[in-house]
Amino acid sequence: AQKITQTQPGMFVQEKEAVTLDCTYDTSDPSYGLFWYKQPSSGEMIFLIYQGSYDQQNATEGRYSLNFQKARKSANLVISASQLGDSAMYFCAMREINTGFQKLVFGTGTRLLVSP
Amino acid sequence: DVKVTQSSRYLVKRTGEKVFLECVQDMDHENMFWYRQDPGLGLRLIYFSYDVKMKEKGDIPEGYSVSREKKERFSLILESASTNQTSMYLCASRITGRTNKNTEAFFGQGTRLTVV
Numbered sequence: 001a002q003k004i005t006q007t008q009p010g011m012f013v014q015e016k017e018a019v020t021l022d023c024t025y026d027t028s029d030p031s032y033g034l035f036w037y038k039q040p041s042s043g044e045m046i047f048l049i050y051q052g053s054y055d056q057q058n059a060t061e062g063r064y065s066l067n068f069q070k071a072r073k074s075a076n077l078v079i080s081a082s083q084l085g086d087s088a089m090y091f092c093a094m095r096e097i098n099t100g101f102q103k104l105v106f107g108t109g110t111r112l113l114v115s116p
Numbered sequence: 117d118v119k120v121t122q123s124s125r126y127l128v129k130r131t132g133e134k135v136f137l138e139c140v141q142d143m144d145h146e147n148m149f150w151y152r153q154d155p156g157l158g159l160r161l162i163y164f165s166y167d168v169k170m171k172e173k174g175d176i177p178e179g180y181s182v183s184r185e186k187k188e189r190f191s192l193i194l195e196s197a198s199t200n201q202t203s204m205y206l207c208a209s210r211i212t213g214r215t216n217k218n219t220e221a222f223f224g225q226g227t228r229l230t231v232v
Contacts, residue, residue, distance in 0.1 A: 006158075009156070033217075033218065033219070035221075043204070043225060043226045044223065044225055044226075045206065045223035047220040047221075047222075050218040052217060052218070093159075095213070095219070097213070102164065102166050102210070103161060103174070104208070104210070105161065106158045106160075108156060108157060109158045109159075
């Protein structure tokens with residue numbers, strides 16, 4: 001069964017510094033996708049970045065990059081040059097292509113606080 | 117602009133009431149999902165639907181049912197509300213993805229339900 005683990009309940013970072021949010025996953029399906037979402041205090045879920053299991057390169061989207069280590073089953077989110085507006089909950093999620101039947105499973109989330 | 121709309125932002129109901137949470141999407145997506153979000157537990161999947169009148173149980177279906185009579189609408193029903201169902205409920209929709217390419221889920225704004 002697919003499973004996502006986020007072991008950091010909270011993280012602190014100073015403005016303009018980089019931060020890494022950890023995510024490990026477990027699946028027996030060789031074809032899967034990994035997602036990161038941001039949830040500000042207003043509550044909406046904002047899609048940030050996607051990595052497919054067959055993608056050769058790590059995904060990047062502006063200040064967000066995904067450190068994908070397939071053998072270790074980890075998909076850490078790296079936020080470069082943190083901004084105050086990055087303070088939010090961050091969720092890692094996974095979808096199995098062959099066996100997950102369209103399900104998207106989430107981790108427990110990491111609360112990031114960016115200080116001036 | 118893609119949109120997933122949940123009928124209420126805040127809801128207060130009494131124990132034992134039958135509660136309906138409505139979700140509508142305008143993107144012609146086949147798949148729709150209901151999650152509940154609790155602190156420290158992340159997003160947990162209650163039910164999902166991959167087509168009209170089709171439904172599948174998620175990880176925590178007990179005490180809930182769903183209805184999908186039209187493609188754009190997915191309803192979550194609490195047959196007899198209990199205080200342990202006080203939570204944030206999030207609806208999402210997504211196209212069917214049979215490959216490893218990105219198929220992000222789009223979320224509604226959430227319904228904060230309090231059962232007293």
